[in-house]
Amino acid sequence: xxxxxxxxxxxxxxxxxxxxxxxxxxxxxxxxxxxxxxxxxxxxxxxxxxxxxxxxxxxxxxxxxxxxxxxxxxxxxxxxxxxxxxxxxxxxxxxxxxxxxxxxxxxxxxxxxxxxxxxxxxxxxxxxxxxxxxxxxxxxxxxxxxxxxxxxxxxxxxxxxxxxxxxxxxxxxxxxxxxxxxxxxxxxxxxxxxxxxxxxxxxxxxxxxxxxxxxxxxxxxxxxxxxxxxxxxxxxxxxxxxxxxxxxxxxxxxxxxxxxxxxxxxxxxxxxxxxxxxxxxxxxxxxxxxxxxxxxxxxxxxxxxxxxxxxxxxxxxxxxxxxxxxxxxxxxxxxxxxxxxxxxxxxxxxxxxxxxxxxxxxxxxxxxxxxxxxxxxxxxxxxxxxxxxxxxxxxxxxxxxxxxxxxxxxxxxxxxxxxxxxxxxxxxxx
Amino acid sequence: xxxxxxxxxxxxxxxxxxxxxxxxxxxxxxxxxxxxxxxxxxxxxxxxxxxxxxxxxxxxxxxxxxxxxxxxxxxxxxxxxxxxxxxxxxxxxxxxxxxxxxxxxxxxxxxxxxxxxxxxxxxxxxxxx
Numbered sequence: 001x002x003x004x005x006x007x008x009x010x011x012x013x014x015x016x017x018x019x020x021x022x023x024x025x026x027x028x029x030x031x032x033x034x035x036x037x038x039x040x041x042x043x044x045x046x047x048x049x050x051x052x053x054x055x056x057x058x059x060x061x062x063x064x065x066x067x068x069x070x071x072x073x074x075x076x077x078x079x080x081x082x083x084x085x086x087x088x089x090x091x092x093x094x095x096x097x098x099x100x101x102x103x104x105x106x107x108x109x110x111x112x113x114x115x116x117x118x119x120x121x122x123x124x125x126x127x128x129x130x131x132x133x134x135x136x137x138x139x140x141x142x143x144x145x146x147x148x149x150x151x152x153x154x155x156x157x158x159x160x161x162x163x164x165x166x167x168x169x170x171x172x173x174x175x176x177x178x179x180x181x182x183x184x185x186x187x188x189x190x191x192x193x194x195x196x197x198x199x200x201x202x203x204x205x206x207x208x209x210x211x212x213x214x215x216x217x218x219x220x221x222x223x224x225x226x227x228x229x230x231x232x233x234x235x236x237x238x239x240x241x242x243x244x245x246x247x248x249x250x251x252x253x254x255x256x257x258x259x260x261x262x263x264x265x266x267x268x269x270x271x272x273x274x275x276x277x278x279x280x281x282x283x284x285x286x287x288x289x290x291x292x293x294x295x296x297x298x299x300x301x302x303x304x305x306x307x308x309x310x311x312x313x314x315x316x317x318x319x320x321x322x323x324x325x326x327x328x329x330x331x332x333x334x335x336x337x338x339x340x341x342x343x344x345x346x347x348x349x350x351x352x353x354x355x356x357x358x359x360x361x362x363x364x365x366x367x368x369x370x371x372x373x374x375x376x377x378x379x380x381x382x383x384x385x386x387x388x389x390x391x392x393x394x395x396x397x398x399x400x401x402x403x404x405x406x407x408x409x410x411x412x413x414x415x416x417x418x419x420x421x422x423x424x425x426x427x428x429x430x
Numbered sequence: 431x432x433x434x435x436x437x438x439x440x441x442x443x444x445x446x447x448x449x450x451x452x453x454x455x456x457x458x459x460x461x462x463x464x465x466x467x468x469x470x471x472x473x474x475x476x477x478x479x480x481x482x483x484x485x486x487x488x489x490x491x492x493x494x495x496x497x498x499x500x501x502x503x504x505x506x507x508x509x510x511x512x513x514x515x516x517x518x519x520x521x522x523x524x525x526x527x528x529x530x531x532x533x534x535x536x537x538x539x540x541x542x543x544x545x546x547x548x549x550x551x552x553x554x555x556x557x558x559x
Contacts, residue, residue, distance in 0.1 A: 271472065 049385065053418050055347075057368045057409025058198070058393040059120065059147045060259075061248045063226065063336075064413050069250045069323050078319055083312045087278075087292040093315065094290035097278045100322040107228045107325075108242040109235020110264035114275040115313035116321075117261030120245030121153035124192060124222055126274040126308055127241040127263060128154060131190030131218040132163070133272055133307065139164040139187045143175045145197030146222060148398040170399075172362040173199040173370055181211060188217040195223050195231065198398070199360070200368035200407065202231060209238040225249055225262070225321075227366040229337025234264075241265045250324025251317050260317035270294065274308030336412060340367035343419065344410040350423040351408070356430055368409040370395065374430060377406045383429035389422055431554060432459040434525055438501070438541065439550035445525065446501040446544065448535070455501060456529040457489060457520065460554050465491035468520045471513045473531055478506040480533065482540050487530050489520065501544060504536040 007013060014022060028037060054062045073079065077092060084090035097115045104113035117123045128140055142151060144167050155165070166183045168176055175193060184191065191212045196202045209219040221234040223244045234242035246260030247253070265273055271294070279293030328336060344367040352359045356374035373380055377394035384391035396403035410419065433439065437447040443461035447454040462468065472488040480486050480500040487498035509531040512519060520528040545553060 271470070 049390075052385065052388055052390040053414070053422070054390045055392050055408050055410060055414070055422060056390045057200075057411075058407055059149065059245055060253055061224075061226065061367070061409060062253055062411050062413055063248050063250075064411075065250050065252060065324065066327050068327055069320055072323050073316060073320050078316065081315075083315065084292075088289075091290055094278050094292070096319050096322060097276075097313070097315065098280060098290050099326070100318045101278060103322050103325045104262050104264050107225055107233065108223065108262075108264040109233030110239070110242055111267035112270045112273065112277065113262065113264040114273050114277050116246070116315070116318040117243075117263055117275060117310055118314055119257060119259040119261045120147070120222060120243065120247075121150040121261070122157075122310070123243035123245075123261035123263045124150045124220070125154050125157045126261075126310065127220045127243050127265075128158070128190055128192065129308065130241065130265075130269060130272045130274075131220065134269065135189040135217060137187050137189035137217070138162060139166065139185075140190050140192065141166045141168060141180060141183050141188055142192040143168045143170070143180070143194065143197065144399075145170045145173075145175055145199060145201070146192055146194040147198050150194075150222065170197065170199065173197070173201045173360055174363045175203060175205070175208070177208060180208060184211060184215055184217070186215050188212070188215055190218045190220050192220045192222065195221055195234075196227060196366045196368065198407075199370045199395075200365040200409075201363035202227075202366055203363065204232055204237060205239070206232075206237045213238070224366070226333075226337060226340065229333040229335075230341060231337075231366065240269060246317065246321045249321035251320050258314065258317055260314050260321055262318075262321075272307060274310045275313055337366075339412040340410065343367070343412065343414055343416075344369060344408075346416065347408065347410045347414075347419045347422070350419050351426065354423060354427045354430065357426065367411060368407060371406050371408060373404050373406055376403050378403070380406065380426070380429055384422075384425055387425040387429070389425055391422060391426065431463070431551070432525070433547045433551050433554075435547045437525065438544035438546065439553075440499065440501050440544055441553065442499050444498060444501050447525075447529075448541075451534055452507065453502060453504075453533055453535050454529045455486075455498075455531055455533060456524055457498060458550070459524045461489075461496075462521050462524045462528070465489065465494055465496065467492045468517045471517050471520060471530060473509045473513065474506045476506055476509060480504060480506065482537070482543070498530065500533070502533065502535045502537065502540050504533040506531050507534050508532040 002009065028040065081093060084093050087094060101113040117126060132138060140163055142165060168179045175197065193205050212219040218240040220241045221239040223234055223242055225244055225246060226248045242264045244262055246262045251260055276292055277294040279291055281289055281291050283289045344365060348359045348369055351357050351371055358372045360370040377396060381391060381394055392406040392408040395405035395407050437445050439445050439458060443458045445456055445458050468489060468491045470490040474486045480503060482500055482503045484500045485497045486500040489496055489498055510529050522528065
């Protein structure tokens with residue numbers, strides 16, 4: 001085969017990558033059989049602590065995934081298909097995306113959803129760009145309760161644009177209206193908030209949104225979709241654009257993804273939305289069919305004035321999300337949200353019994369909350385790993401002066417037993 | 431190509447029909463024919479203040495998307511709401527029911543930068559060769 005394609009060895013296939021960028025060694029002993037190498041790699045991978053009882057959230061959550069999600073998504077019709085370049089030939093895919101968009105609209109309470117984006121961070125970036133184009137302004141106010149990963153992504157993506165960013169400090173774990181209104185003016189293109197915020201605090205931002213609109217700016221919310229089973233939706237609060245990380249909808253946790261960005265908006269913003277939008281129609285024989293109703297002018301026309309560089313979507317992850325929500329159902333999603341909320345409240349009570357641990361109760365929460373510890377949270381986290389727990393996210397990693405704070409997430413997967421053991425473990429480690 | 435006598439034209443293929451202090455603005459017959467079937471017109475908002483040559487609208491067809499530039503400085507006083515549901519009016523009737531918006535002209539001498547029907551026809555003939 002090498003001879004047929006005109007190369008002398010496998011190494012030639014990688015010639016375009018400078019030698020300095022190629023791996024120097026895979027650190028695998030020479031002369032081993034496939035069986036031996038497989039065994040070696042398995043032993044290496046087993047060093048990853050994947051069986052810890054997980055109380056880490058921080059934007060990505062350990063929810064149960066019904067087996068049917070994999071069974072449906074792994075069908076080769078979906079699994080092997082690349083992005084439909086002749087979209088109308090791929091009616092199955094278009095229908096799946098259409099259903100996904102419907103789910104996102106219903107969850108967010110907004111009019112239109114696109115076919116998905118890469119992840120929660122790129123979704124915020126795209127929403128911010130929409131606001132800049134629509135308002136022709138260049139100032140963006142962002143709450144520091146928005147996940148630092150997303151904020152960092154937004155700064156990276158926009159580092160060559162002249163945008164004035166203002167970050168609003170979080171006060172007592174919540175968005176500070178006083179600070180925000182100080183900076184809100186007629187130059188503001190958008191205000192970006194997160195619900196629940198990074199500390200787990202749930203808020204009703206309706207009052208902020210109203211003020212934002214008075215200044216002709218757009219209000220953007222980043223939301224946690226499972227929480228929408230019980231919380232007021234971005235649409236109900238008046239937000240113009242809702243974005244978020246869709247991982248919690250049937251996508252397993254994995255380092256580096258792939259995850260799922262979603263975006264929904266008010267109908268009048270539809271032409272500024274990035275990516276694709278699938279629509280339903282009727283063919284000449286009166287049968288229901290699906291079409292690519294809108295797509296970003298990126299590849300086809302007006303390239304220099306592209307609204308977005310995203311011209312595809314995160315199809316397989318979006319499919320997981322729509323299959324997951326379909327299996328759980330409307331009532332099921334409400335129950336799921338309730339169960340998360342109740343288990344987190346149970347955990348709050350268990351943890352607050354430990355001497356030196358204080359559960360922050362200044363705001364209501366969903367399934368994640370902040371506790372203060374008498375010691376550096378990093379030490380506690382490492383101590384708990386030895387006991388078989390990933391006990392939470394040390395807030396000092398993202399926020400200055402919060403070294404003794406831990407962010408604890410409790411999903412429906414955690415049993416009362418798990419939670420009691422977590423409390424016992426913490427007590428011992430402290 | 432149709433280029434009526436009573437209106438003015440720009441090099442970017444916009445037209446303006448002046449009625450007192452107001453002007454109807456649209457794109458020319460040549461522009462609509464070159465774009466093909468028009469699917470969308472992004473219009474300015476009533477009250478928008480424009481400077482001559484500002485991008486004031488966008489027009490998308492099945493094969494291209496283009497910007498529309500303001501022929502004059504002034505304020506947008508009305509937009510053609512019919513285009514939202516019927517963008518094909520731009521193809522069917524570029525100088526009448528397919529107009530984009532009406533503006534109040536703030537700087538009359540800017541007219542000098544525009545062409546009359548004869549000059550525009552010659553200009554189009556020049557670029558079509």
